[in-house]
Structures are given as structure tokens and as C-alpha cells.
Amino acid sequence: MCYRNLSKYSLLTLLLILAIPKLIMAGEPNISNEKSFLWEIQSNSTTAYILGSLHFADKTFYPLKNKIEDAFDDSSILVVEINPLVIDEAKMRKAIVERGIYKGSETIQENISDNTFEILSSFLTQNSIPVANVIKMKPTMLAFTLSTIKLMQMGYRPEYGIDMYFSKKSGGEKTIIELETIEEQLTLIFDMPNGDSFLEYTLLDLQQIESLFKNIVKAWKDGDYTAMEKFLFKSYENKPKFKPFLKRIYFDRNIQMVSKIKTLLKGKQKLFFVVASSNLIG
Helix, strand or coil: CCCCHHHHHHHCCCCCCCCCCCCCCCCCCCCCCCCCEEEEEECCCCCCEEEEEEEEECHHHCCCCHHHHHHCCCCCEEEEEECCHHCHHHHHHHHHHHHCCCCCCCHHHHCHHHHHHHHHHHHHHCCCCCCCCCCCCCCCHHHHHHHHHHHHHCCEHHHHHHHHHHHHHHHCEEEEEECHHHHHHHHHHHHHCCHHHHHHHHHHHHHCCHHHHHHHHHHHCCCHHHHHHHCCCHCCCCCHHHHHHHHHHHHHHHHHHHHEEEEEEEECCCEEEEEEEHHHCC
């Protein structure tokens, strides 16, 4: 599956959100008393629910557990990382092309190590993706694009993502508040230090993506926080060169998001937060 056929998905996956039309969800009912990635928080003035999201999912996730749906129905405000319903796609495409594509004759090969390019070439060959299709992408853009392709090949799609589901379900009846801005997420991605190592980090994950993501999905459905932490972070404990990426993508962002959450908890309306499950682990 060539990335050119996934340009819309790849574009918005870089922002961790996708503006896809509302779908009718179908699936087997879930047992309401099972554990889930849902927390309840009480402040002096209100109640808030925080749900861990997976940005890619499939029909088997739905319907969600009753207690998740009940928490959403009990809330007046939906809080997400980015509101996918108000994206100016043309503007974002322009920004991503400007920041994620090499200009002139410059290519990714001269901007990454020989070792990383060898790993990349092997991955592209195994997945029938011509090098010419990705040679102009900068490392971080390529990393997110390849991840998108693999997840969609496995049958997981952004239109079934938990954050997209609740954003569409709000139906204009709930206020939607963003924890981050699109510019902040663009900066997070395109100003990533050492893109060479980040691409290597991604390619190593992609070598085991089928078993890895299936385990992550199972951990999410089971509400198994320990397993989720193991599959997301434990394998990198002895690889110090990758730790800066985990810190930037997860832990530094957590500090900023918690600050905004604290402010929102001073209000009186009930809140339903949907943030990446990975940001709730560790």
C-alpha cells in the first residue's frame, strides 16, 4: 500500500487526530464491570473523567463499556488533545509540506546514518514501498507516515479511534476544549531532536508492530495498565538514546496537559477528558 494513497490519513496522523465522517459503530457488547482505561477525579467543585485513547482502532472496540458511555453522558464538556472537527486541512497540509519535506535536491539519505538508511531500505523492500516515494520526507514525517501505513494494513483505522468517536458523538451538544494547539503538535513532531535516531526508534518498533499493537489493543480492552506500560516503555529502559523521545512525546507533554487540567477542574461543569493511553502510563 503506497503512502501516496494515504495522504489524508498520514497528514492528520502527524497531528494525532483525523477529521473523518461519523460512522455507525457495531460490535459485541462489553461487560460493564470490567476494568478499563477510565479514571474518575473529584475536585472541590466538580467531577472529571479521564479516558485513555487509542488513535487507531477497529469495529471490535464498539460498543464501549457501559461505564465509559455513562461517564461521557454524565459530562457537559469534552476535553481532547486537539479538536478534529475544526481542522483547516488545506492550511495544515501546507504547513506539513513546508516543515516535513526536503527542498531542492536534498534527500533523507544524506540526513540519516548509513545504519538507519539500511534499516529503512530493508523495511521499504519488505513492504513493497519504492524508496523514491519517501526519499524527500524528513525523518519524523517519514516515521509517522510509515506507522500509519502499517497500522492501516493491519486493519486499524483512524475513523474508529476513541478520540474521534467521542468528538463526533458530541454532536454539537457538548462544548469541546483542546489541551493542545495544532502548532504545539507540529512543533513536537518537526522540531524533534535527532531525527535519525527517532526514525531508527520507529523502524525498530515497526519490525514487531503486528504483535506489539495487538498486545497494546488487548491491554486497552482489558484495562491492564501494567501490560500497557510493558509494551510501550519497558523495552527501551536499556536503550538510553531513545529515552529523550519518550520524554518529549509523553512525559514533558504530561506536565503541560496536567497544568491545563488543573485549571479546568476549578470550574463546576463535569468534564470528560480523552487523551492518549500512553500519556496515562508510568
